[in-house]
Amino acid sequence: AQSVSQHNHHVILSEAASLELGCNYSYGGTVNLFWYVQYPGQHLQLLLKYFSGDPLVKGIKGFEAEFIKSKFSFNLRKPSVQWSDTAEYFCAVGLYNQGGKLIFGQGTELSVKP
């Protein structure tokens, strides 16, 4: 069965620290990869996506992610976090041949201390 694993459940950082959130997936077919962010009390918003091409993708708010096919990974990075980045981050795999049906990881809660 398809699955998505996020390495950390809760990450606490100080402002200006660098961030890397791990994501691995299990699926043998063609996938699209996504990171979504959910700010407290809000809905999911797309941070960035990978469909094809350059495996290093840049998203909004200074986030980027790298797709490493051999490792089935899609880690999210940001060089310098801000207090406003406090949110929950979800990695998701879109199954290409199922209309983009998204399978989500469990989420990583990021707390940034001012």
Next chain:
Amino acid sequence: DAGVIQSPRHEVTEMGQEVTLRCKPISGHDYLFWYRQTMMRGLELLIYFNNNVPIDDSGMPEDRFSAKMPNASFSTLKIQPSEPRDSAVYFCASSLSRKAFFGQGTRLTVV
């Protein structure tokens, strides 16, 4: 476009009552998904439709749950009868070309 619109935003109901959640997808999108979010289980896909036709309902937890999409601009998720363990945030998402957009969610509390 206003995005994916869900209603109500919050619903509190008593155990045993019927609950209907509503979703208006983004115009032109051909897929619609219903997800449930809980602390324990994270985001779970319940069911999805393609061009108004249910494709995969394997995530629907029990027969108490049902979903319909009578036309391209409207879908409902119904729980009958509701139970306290159904309390969660229910998200609707629509997609075109494999890019999904989510609604604001409905926070359901069953007491």
